[in-house]
Amino acid sequence: MSFLHSSRIVNKALLVLGILLIAISLRSPITGVGPLLDAIRAELHLSATQAGMLTTLPLLAFAFFSPVASKLGGKLGLEQALMLSLLFVASGLCVRSFGSSSTLFLGTIIIGAGIAFANVLLPSLIKRDFPTQITTITSIYVLMMGAGSAISASLAIPLTGFAERLSINVIPSWAVALASLVVFPIIAMLVWLPQLKNHTAPSKDTLQLESHSYLWRNCSAWQITLFLALNSFLMYIFISWLPTILLDKGYSHHQAGVIHGVLQLFTAVPALVLIPFMERIKDKRLLSLALTLMAFVGIIGLLLIPSQAMIWGMLFGFGAGGGFIVALALISLRTSSAYQAATLSGMAQFLGYLVAATGPMIMGEIHEQTGSWQLPLMICAVCSLFWGGFAWLAAKDEVITSGRKPLSLTASESLL
Template sequence: MAFAAVSPVAPKLVQKLGLEKTLLIAVVGLAVGILVRSLPLPGIIWVGTACIGVSIAVLNVSLPVMVKRDFPARIGSMTGIYSAVQGGFAAMAAGIALPLASASDTGWRFSLGVWAVLAVVTALLLVPQARTSTVGGGSGNLPQRRKAINPWRSSLSWQIAAFMGVQSLFFYTLLAWLSPIEQSFGISAETAGFHQFLFNLGSLFGSLLCTALLPKTHSIRPLMLFMLALWIVSLLGLLFFPELAVIPAFTGGLSCGTFFVLALSLFGLRTRHHVNAGALSGMGQSVGYIIAAAGPLAIGALHDATDSWSLALWLLVVLGLIEVVLGVMVSRDRYID
């Protein structure tokens, strides 16, 4: 929800402060939030978590702007690289969280707080760039007033936002419920946990695969439709062949990782100027994460109402078919500006 609330504000910060300064402030905010969340004070965990959410939201919106500005001919590959790095570090953090907690008398506080070090290192790397940051997000060929657009009034923007939201819903829903779904089919908790790891690993591979393929294709549509078909087949596999859940767990993650890179790439691919890429990124991620936040809650409520995961999985299949239609729309070679 922090992503949804803050994303529309982030482009305004970029315009007022400059891209590099905005990134620096967000990374410093991230370090502060991580440290505050780990303090042994009652209720402070909520303050730190809110600070983390706001900071990551600003970073999420600003990074596609930097890619559009600095790598306009390599939007897909650069987006895939940084999203793959994100996924890799997330997987590493999850994997060593328990050993780190066990190695310190402060337990989880040290395990979570130690990541502030990486944020501080990143902030130090950004300082020299922030000194030369220009208002408006960087250089541009035309005056700012002639380039700025309002993405909230564009039908293409809404299609991209819906695509962003549904693909995020897919990821967060399986991230939350894949293990309980598998356990309801008789799979052990240990095996289901391993399958959750494979889902995350598949997501990382999907990011890398998309990074490798996008520069070699003239259209994102074939890759998008193939991965959407793979997603639907993965859900049907969970429904009809739960004993083979190891396969749809990995292929589901593979498709989700690809969707994420494609969705982020659209912010740059469907705009001609990096300022408008920022505006579209803010709008798309705001709407998208509202949809994404509702997904796990709605699927969980549907399970509670029916005492079964079957209807919830069929709903995800239907959403997959809707995403196919959205994918066809957003993969057309059009621009919001």
């Protein structure tokens, strides 16, 4: 019995480690591009709109592939589908680093497809295997996403300099920095291998034939979707353009890269703060609203007092990162089965990332037309107020059902 108990503990530990390593691979391939945008644009002669597409294309891929992900998980099983997502990310990172504009965009699309699968399926996996620890596991894996983002953003410029010192001429130095990120999905795949023999069949909930199409007519589902959409809209604008904004405001490339990395790191800090409290907070409306207000203050601060960009980056990162944690947790907490969670996750991420995909392009185009980042930042500030409204509505203490009246969490089977 003790051997079996020890074996279960080891398997559970490997599962958690695998989830965390997958999480590191989900945002680092995107955030590593921001500090290198100027070098990429100069090398490949890209316009501001084309440069914005490097962040937009993964989001479009998220939107396009997210509805497919829950079906893929149902057909292959969650573990196999997540391994496939890592293969996509790794291969996309390689293709993106060949050094031409065509492979740059093609690799970015492949990366986006792989991330989309994992984005949708991880909440379902967590709901199935950690039903009493949903918010804790979600917070930890968002922490790892933020850590991976901070590492990739902070090391992008130093790795480029390292490639130049080594006189690597096969591919551009910025491509070497981007290619180095492949280490994350490769390690994740190695750790995930043991999971392929466990739970090879999808869970009973995942095999259900019900389409949950009623979610598209459910107000609560739309509120959660718009909460995630505006969160992602603002987050990817800053992921894409913050280094360029800071350069325009007088910061050096190194300073801009560091501040960008700190913002990414602070998207992970809420996970550390929220882990002890999330499961105890039944009504998450005040928490959600407070996080959106922090992001609003960060945007206004960058607009009015750019000399304190480090502080504003911390505030925005904390608010956006915390909001993302709450949005992902709500997908699990406000659904009644693993399959419903995967379906809502697919809906929220399809529409959410479709909205988010417009952000970098729109703000890049407005900047080109006005020659200033003031108007784009003002628009972001207004959007953050709408984000706060949907945060309040989305964080209600109710479970989504197929009926007209949602079921209160206090009267339903506990999900925490």
